[in-house]
Amino acid sequence: MPSPLVIGRSAKAKVGAKCSAGCDLTGHEIELLDGTGRVIARGRLGGEVLSGTSGLHWTEMEFVAPSAVGAHTCTATLVHGEARLEFTFIIVPPPECSVTIQILEQRTNTPLPDVDVRFGIYRASSNEHGRANVELPRGNYTVNVWKMGYQLFSTDIIVTGNQTVDVALVKELEPAQPYWM
């Protein structure tokens, strides 16, 4: 389930279900309800079990993101039975700017892929060229750039238009045996 979602735009969620008694849930109907209980999407569980699970049937459901900006809680229900699950996402206004973050490894000056970038609630990951793109409204943002094994890079940025931000990540040095002597 991605987050944030842009107000009024189409969005997708994957929903899965499993029967504790081992029933085959293929074809069983799933509903998505918004915060008011209104059904915003319907779907049927597929016949294929999700990879890595022992019996979780799933489907992808498309719906229109709610029309109010802010945090939303939706509910997925399995019509045949009592299963229900709440999940959350954030609705944001349409983006105004595109910010590209170019991430390099500081020592080697080479692009770093798979780096997680957070502009407040907006998120992206860098591609094989070390570039991540975030589309967002103008405003003040706290930016966190992090990849496992590297020190967190954190800064505040005022976004006024399309722009590029260069970030150099420093490898985290982990002592081999910090405690046990």
Add this chain to the structure above:
Amino acid sequence: MVALRKLHGGCQSHKMFTRRTHLDVNCSPSLLRGSKNMADKKQHFNPSRRRFIKEGAAIGVGSTALAGVAAQAQTRWDRTADVVIVGAGASGLPAAIMARDKGATVIVLDANHDIGGHAMLSGGRVPLGGGTSMQKKYGIADSADQVYLDHTNHKNSEFRYCDRDLVRMWADENVPTFEFLIQNGVKFNDEKPDFVNGGTVPRLCVAQVFSPNLNETINGRPGSGIVRPLEKSARAKGVEILLRHRMTAIIRENPSSGRVLGVTAKFENKDVNIRARKGVIIATGGHTSNVAFRRMFDPRLTDEYQVAGEPWTKQNADGEMLAMAIGASLWATSNQSNDGGRAVTKTRHIGVRYGYENLRWDPQSPMFEKAGGSGLTVRSFQDLILVNQMGQRFWNEMDNSYAFLSACLGTNGNLGRNGKSNGGGPVWAIFDADAVTREQWDPQPPNVDVNGWFFSADTIAELAGKIKNPYQLRPISADVLQQSVNKYNSFVDEGKDRDFARPMLMYKIQKPPFYAAWSTPILHDTLAGLKINTKCQVIDRNDQAIPGLYACGESAGGFALHGLPRVLVFGRVAGREAAGAS
């Protein structure tokens, strides 16, 4: 992906938790090899030993009742040596060699089937200074005075409550102990010493792993490079080492007065009386594994907490309890709960019981069957949440301070109505398939122990129902665990942890399968123990030395320094002083 579980009333069954049956580890024949025996041979055998024990003063904690006993005219000694040392670890072995160097005959006992104690599994890190040969080689200036000052800094809670007379003696003995180790075969990496423990001078040297043979090193750790060479040297010099001999009594002339004459040990269910002409040295490794004993210092440390070094050895307080039974005092007890040392530590290898952060059990280790698994090494706690016995988050998972550990040891939703209110209860790491990918984990045996310490399921609700463990007093509610995950996921959406102010929230927990891995804190250091003076003589409750009784290592109190530098020095000093006793 969000995952639901369809509910079927009465149709769900749980596989009952079954405790793994462990096999005993066989002793390698090479570890039982004969030695040149300089200690005196058996003199008498006492068939009325059981009655004899009953007549002595006794104190019992744990599974074995331990007794301090008064010697009587009919005491028959099975063995005799000048110095009898209890414990063949990083303190007992230096004590044995030093006593032997001073001309004493020496017998060393150990309850385990092999030597080494938990030092065998240590990092082999020896920060001794004051001007060691390694420091001089790399042009590092140091002095005993500077060592003393660095280890008595009042700003450091690990040193603040220590006995400074002991620290001074320790500082003065740093150099001779370091050279003693080298003279007795310990090989250190030839690298410039490093800074450690807040010291102002580089002092840290690291021992080389003894050999590639896991039957010798047990888990391939550098600590083997300390204890195996010392064992070799001790045996070559004529020290006799009696394995599988667990001390059950210290024999004193009178229950709380007179000289200590020897010890009784249990070997193959038989009592063996061993006379010590000059002294008995307690080097039994501390008390952390003894739940009743450790709770004297911190009532929170109930049964659920494992100990670094287990299951190889247990720090079971035998030495402390038997010495207390004949009148010994404890010393500097606040050191055990100073919230600064490593009495309690955050686990890092999750999904197994013994996940101490610097000890990952090798599947090829002869102890692996008992260890149960290697653990999933957490590279970043961003990849999981930690929940308590109720299934609720309770603290910022990224925190590595004692505030985190105190939260783990808190009430954690237990209202105390069940008579089990003191421990913090199990802590479980909850994560998803995406975390497994990011961490590059393989979440199956031998990396995890599925016999009560690691669970997986297709939904969070199913996962909650699967968590069964001897210390999980009641099932985790599926709703509570689901709510914990939902709430955390909503915080990730917002980029803000409204409950515990975790500084950065990166990933939702949302892709099946889901996992629960044992992440309960691990106890480590014994930092308080028997009261000793600068000769390592054990002091009684009237502040008098108990003639013929010495203590060193983690069983001795007064100095809360972590690890090998403390225990090696005090061991060597105890051996020297006991051998020199009249």
